[in-house]
Amino acid sequence: MEPKVLVNPTVQEAYKMLRENLPQHKTILIVGNCWVHYVGRASSKLEPGERILIIKEDGSLLVHRSTGYEPVNWQPPGCIFQVKAEENILKIHALRRKPAESVNVFFDKIFLVSGLNLVDSGEFTLYASEEDMQKAILMEPSLVEDGFKPISYEKKVEPGFVDIYGVDKNGRFVVVEIKRKTAGKDAVLQLARYVDAVKAKVNHEVRGILVAPDISRGVQRMLSTLGLDYKTLNPKKCAEILKRSETKKLEEFFRKA
C-alpha cells in the first residue's frame, strides 16, 4: 500500500483529500486542532485541542485525545459523512439516522491527514481463563446441562473453594469443577473431595460435574467409578459468550455518551 499522507496541509488541501477518499470508504486519519459537538439522546461539547480523528471504512468515527484508552467522542458504524471547508475551517459532519445522532468535528489546524486502504483478514482469537469459564457458566448455566441452576460460586467447603455450586433440573445438588485445559486424574480427585464435603454438610445426594475442554486417558473410567459426570466445554466458546455480553455493555456505553 502506498499511503496518501499530507503533512501540515492547508484546510483546502485536507478538504480535497477527504472529498476523494471518503466516498471510496478508505480509513481516514486526521491529526490536528479540533473541537467537537455531539447531539443525540444526550449532547456534548468538546473544546478545542489537538487530537486524532479516525474514520473507518464502515462509517464509524473515533476522536482520541492524547491520554486515556477511551475515545472522547465516537459513533458506531453506518455514519453518513459530509465535509465542508469554510472560512479556513474543515468541518466533518457524521450523521446517524437510527437513533438520530450527529457529530460535528471542526479543524482549524491540520498536522497530518491520511487516506488508508487497510487490508485485514486476520482472525482474532480470544482464549478464556478458568474464571472466565466460570462467568460464562453463571451467565448461561445450560453450558453445564439443561435445567442447571447455579446457587453460588467460590463456595468455601472444607478442602477449598467450589467453582460453582447449584441444583440440577431434578433439584439435586451439583458441584461443578472447571478446568481450562485437558483435565487429568487430579481434577477428578479434587471434584470427588468437594462432592464428599458437600454431601457431609447437606446430608443429601450431591452430583459432581467436571467441566473441561477435554479429559486425559483413563479419566472417563475414573469418573464413572466415582459416579461423577463430565461435560465438554471449550474456553474459546466461553470467551465468545463473555465477549458478546461485554460488547453489548460496550455498545450500551457507546450508544450513550
Place this chain on the structure above:
Amino acid sequence: MEPKVLVNPTVQEAYKMLRENLPQHKTILIVGNCWVHYVGRASSKLEPGERILIIKEDGSLLVHRSTGYEPVNWQPPGCIFQVKAEENILKIHALRRKPAESVNVFFDKIFLVSGLNLVDSGEFTLYASEEDMQKAILMEPSLVEDGFKPISYEKKVEPGFVDIYGVDKNGRFVVVEIKRKTAGKDAVLQLARYVDAVKAKVNHEVRGILVAPDISRGVQRMLSTLGLDYKTLNPKKCAEILKRSETKKLEEFFRKA
C-alpha cells in the same frame, strides 16, 4: 506543532523514531501490517493484517482495525514499553504490572509512523437527557432525597406515565417528575395530576417531588400551595454519574478481552 512523520520507513527507521519518541511520552501513531499477542488474565492472538496502532502519552495502547468502533487490542494507561528491531520485524512490547498483562505487537511492514506532541486542555462537557436523569436517579436514589427508594419507573397512571414512583424513608408513596430544564407551572400541574391519580388508586398519602435544575418565578409558591416538593438536580451531574458507571463497565470490558 511540526509533526514527525515517516512514510514507508524501513523497520530500522521506524525503530529509531520510536526509541527517540517513546521516552519523551509522545503520542505514537503507526500504520502497517502487524500481528498481536496478548497474555494476561485471558490471552488472545490476532493474525497479521494492516492496522493502526496508537500509543498515548499516558502509556495506553490501542490497536484499531479498518472496521468497528472498538479496538481489537488495548491496554489501559501505565504500560511500560520496550521496542526491538530484529530480523526486519519491529516488536513493541507493552507491559502492565498490576494485573500482570502484556501485549506484543509485531510489524513487518510500516506505511506510516508519527511521533506527536498533542496539546490538549479542552474540556469535555456532557449534557444529559431526562431519560438519563431518570437512570441516574434509579442508580443513586439519594439524588432525590435520603432514604428514597424507587419502586418503578414509567409507571402508567391515568393521565400518563410517572417518571419515577417510590417510597420515602417514612414509607410514604412518592411520585417524581423530572425536567431537564427550568421547570415551569406546567410541570407542577403535571406532577399534581399524577399525585392525585396515584392517591385515588392507593388510597394513601402520596408525596410529589419535582426534580429539575431550576424552577421559574412563582413556581415555588405554587408547589407550596399544592403541598409538593422541589429538588434541584443538574442534568450534568446525572451525565457524570452515568458516565462514571458506564466507564466502569467499559473498564471491565477493557480489562478482560
